[in-house]
Amino acid sequence: MANTPHGGILKDLYVRDEPIQAQLAAEAATLPAVTLTERQLCDLELILNGGFSPLEGFLTQAEYAGVVHNSRLPDGTLWTMPIYLDVDGAELARLGVQAGSRVTLRDPRDDQALAIITVADLYTADRAAEAEKVYGANDQAHPAVHYLFHKTRDTLVGGAVQAVNAPQHYDYVAIRRSPAEVRALFRKLNWTRVVAFQTRNPMHRAHRELTVRAARTRHANVLIQPVVGLTKPGDIDHFTRVRVYQAIMAKYPNGMAQLSLLPLAMRMGGPREAVWHAIIRKNFGATHFIVGRDHAGPGANSQGADFYGPYEAQDLVLRYKDELAIEMVPFQMLTYLPDTDEYQPINEVAEGVRTLNISGTELRRRLKTGAPIPEWFSYPEVVRILREANPPRDSQGFTVLLTGLHASGKEAIARALQVALNQEGGRSVSLLLGETIRQELSSELGYTKRERDINVARIGFVAAELTRAGAACIAAPIAPYEAARQIVRQQVSRVGGFYLVHVATPLEACIENDRAGVYKRAIAGEIKGFTGIDDAYETPGNPDLTVDTTRTSISQIVHEIILLLERDGYIGDR
Structure with a gap:
């Protein structure tokens, strides 16, 4: 103590x-x-x-x-x-x-x-x-x-x-400092007034301007203390963010700022979380703490309105200012004034003055599409790091999952699509056929619902890893159950594109196409739990494409899948 x-x-x-x-x-x-x-x-x-x-x-x-x-x-x-x-x-x-x-x-x-x-x-x-x-x-x-x-x-x-032991970290060890270590650093640097800034997002020019303004108005130094524990689902990974923070530190006046990481599990609790963050920063030795617009806000509620008012967090921190023993530095959102090439708090901009801003949604769109990101918004070093971590769609991986009854034609579509994508070039293409997966990954599994779900989950895991690596993955299992298919969609969508194609060839046509005669054996009772005969196939609720090989040729179906991929930018001009 x-x-x-x-x-x-x-x-x-x-x-x-x-x-x-x-x-x-x-x-x-x-x-x-x-x-x-x-x-x-x-x-x-x-x-x-x-x-x-x-x-x-x-x-x-x-x-x-x-x-x-x-x-x-x-x-x-x-x-x-x-x-x-x-x-x-x-x-x-x-x-x-x-x-x-x-x-x-x-x-x-x-x-x-x-x-x-x-x-x-x-x-x-x-x-x-x-x-x-x-x-x-x-x-x-x-x-x-x-x-x-x-x-x-x-x-x-x-x-x-x-x-008993401290948790072991293997990333950014030099800038993972405990409160005692941060306080010791302040003493070594003779810092007596320190403004702390917390972020869970990449920093851009506006953030640098905000923190420098806070330091100058309070005659203080700056502690940039980003969260590298748990943040909001969907946030940019902490490795990318830390590389951004390291790049932006060089943009501060010499001796003004230090970077130290915080292994915090955020709750996105808005006002209450802002007070909590102030207590934590006091423990790390800061004398001032920046609370901006919608601090630690999670976004919209189920009715589409923000959970918290834009400055509700600031109000609650002010209510407890005497107990907190750390001074809040309130900030409104900064906006860029192109005519004077500067950032200003939005509440200080005179009416009629031209302003520019790029929202988080717009930034993500530009990263995905490769659209330009102007230097007034972010530093080239930061943009380069973000582009490396968020390549444009035509460099990202994707999975096409074809689901349908046995002998519906889904495997023929999968093989033809593999040929088309190999012809397109630009990324490796992997083919996961139902029987191949059964033999190579799931040979010990039977055909109960639980075992079928496990088999589909294994396909989803492999597809997600291939997608993460930037490959094109084509999977063609029966995958009869909707819940299992949705889990695969969620797995893959986190790391790249996902398309569910329902091959809705009628059962009668599937039976006719079945050269091995397994349907006849199932109808005769020799095979139990056969999908389409005595076990249900749950029709997909939200397929990206529904096709029927009795109505549409294989080549036309492949063309329609290619059009989906081209529409979303996964293939096309490079």
């Missing part, structure tokens, strides 16, 4: 005494163990290193209730975000865990023992109250509310933790 001029009391829980640390490590090896989720891993690291001071563990039931309903711990200390350890109750029962038990918390990446929790109590989350009080609405369009109802497990474990 340390008390310094930068941020008050810091509860660093790491053990510096080697015999005690060895004793804890030995004990951890003998205790029942829980493997952490990715969110819990982020939370634990910041509990252990003091980033979440004054917390010394995961919230007990009384602490959870106080935070959810009053934004305070039982002793009255301001704390706005519930930090809990949710675990499967059946697993705890199997392990014999109860109040008073000591349990090892393990890293999900390498199974290393990170900490021991002494269980104070076991309880359940009040999901409805947490959604309403903490996130402002019981609306599952909010990512944290969706997580709460779909990923949070049934039993919460409260109690203090003791550090």
Whole structure:
């Protein structure tokens, strides 16, 4: 525990005494163990290193209730975000865990023992109250509310933790600093006034201008502290973002700014999250904290309106300014004035003055299409990094999944499409035929619904990896069940293009096309659970294309698929 001029009391829980640390490590090896989720891993690291001071563990039931309903711990200390350890109750029962038990918390990446929790109590989350009080609405369009109802497990474990080992990181180690290390850096640099800026997005010219203005108006230096834990689903990966941050640091006046990463699992909780971020920055030794427009906002709710008002976060931080002991630096959105080549807060721009802006949506469109990104918006070094990570569509991978009954013609379409794409050139083309996958990846599987879903999931995994690598993947399984197909769509769509083609050739034609006679055997009862005979084929609800080989030639079907790919920019002029 340390008390310094930068941020008050810091509860660093790491053990510096080697015999005690060895004793804890030995004990951890003998205790029942829980493997952490990715969110819990982020939370634990910041509990252990003091980033979440004054917390010394995961919230007990009384602490959870106080935070959810009053934004305070039982002793009255301001704390706005519930930090809990949710675990499967059946697993705890199997392990014999109860109040008073000591349990090892393990890293999900390498199974290393990170900490021991002494269980104070076991309880359940009040999901409805947490959604309403903490996130402002019981609306599952909010990512944290969706997580709460779909990923949070049934039993919460409260109690203090003791550090065994620090989580191991292998990326950007030199700029992953604990609160104590950041404070020590400030002392070494003789920084006494520090403005902290948090971001989960790439930084551009406006962000640099905003932070420099904040530093100059407060006579301070700048700590750029981006989040590299969990952010909003769909955000740019942290490797790309950190490369951007490193590039933009050279654009600051010499000696003004430092970069340090924060392993935080964001909740996108708007006003409450802004207060939480201010507390965290105080723990890292900052004296000032920038809160901008819609700070930590998740976007639109299920009715299409923003979850939070644009400056609601600023208002809540101001309400607690005396307790926070860190000064908020409020900022409105900056906009570019082309006639004077400068950025100004939008509220300071005179009526009639011409302004320019590029939204996040527009930036993503330009990255995908290769459209120009002007230098007034971002630095060339930043644009180059973003283009490397977001190549235009004609350099991205995609998957075409053909689904239909046995002998519907889907494999003939797949082979013909493979030829057409090879002729097009520009990327490798992989063909995953149903029987080939059965022989090579799923030879041990039968034909129950569960086993068929596993087979389709394996195809989805391979297709997603090929797509991620920039290849064209053509898969042609029967894939009879809609839920399994949708899972594949979600898997692949995260990394590239996905097209579902329903080969809706009628059953009668499929039977006629079946030279091997398997339909006749199924009709005679020799084969059980055969799709289309005594097992259902669920018609796709949202195919990108529906075709019928009794009505349309193979070459025409391939042409229609090629047109879809050309329309979306995956193939065509290079």
